[in-house]
Amino acid sequence: MNKYKANIKITLREGILDVQGKTVEHALHSIGFESMSAVRIGKFVTLYIQAESESTAMNQIENACKQIIANPIIEDYSIEITKAE
Template sequence: MKKYFCEIKIMLKRGILDVQGKTVENSLHSMEFQNITNLRIGKFVELNVEAESYEEAKAIVDSACSKLIANPIIEDYHISITE
């Protein structure tokens, strides 16, 4: 079994209103940051996974994402794995 390090980026799907991001963007505009736009906030997950191969590691993490870590109805996720 090899140990893999995995990073998962989870963002709301395009078209779904990101209320948290909009609120932060509005707050920035009321400070000195008028030139920041299109701010969106998502989640970032780091984890270690033990698997026989890169492919198995990817399959395990993908399954964990779709079952618990992300909400595939409203969120897109992108997995990157390194050894």
């Protein structure tokens, strides 16, 4: 068994209104950062996994993303895996 670290970026799909992002964007503009736009806020999940191989790890994490970590109806996700230790 090997140990892997996964970095998972979860972003709202294009076209889905990002209320939290809009709020932060307004706040930024109100304190002088008018040059910033299109603020969107997603999630950045890290976890460790024990698996036989990198491809097994990737497969399990894909399934976990679909079932719990992300909401595939409104979110996209991308997974990066590196060997830990």
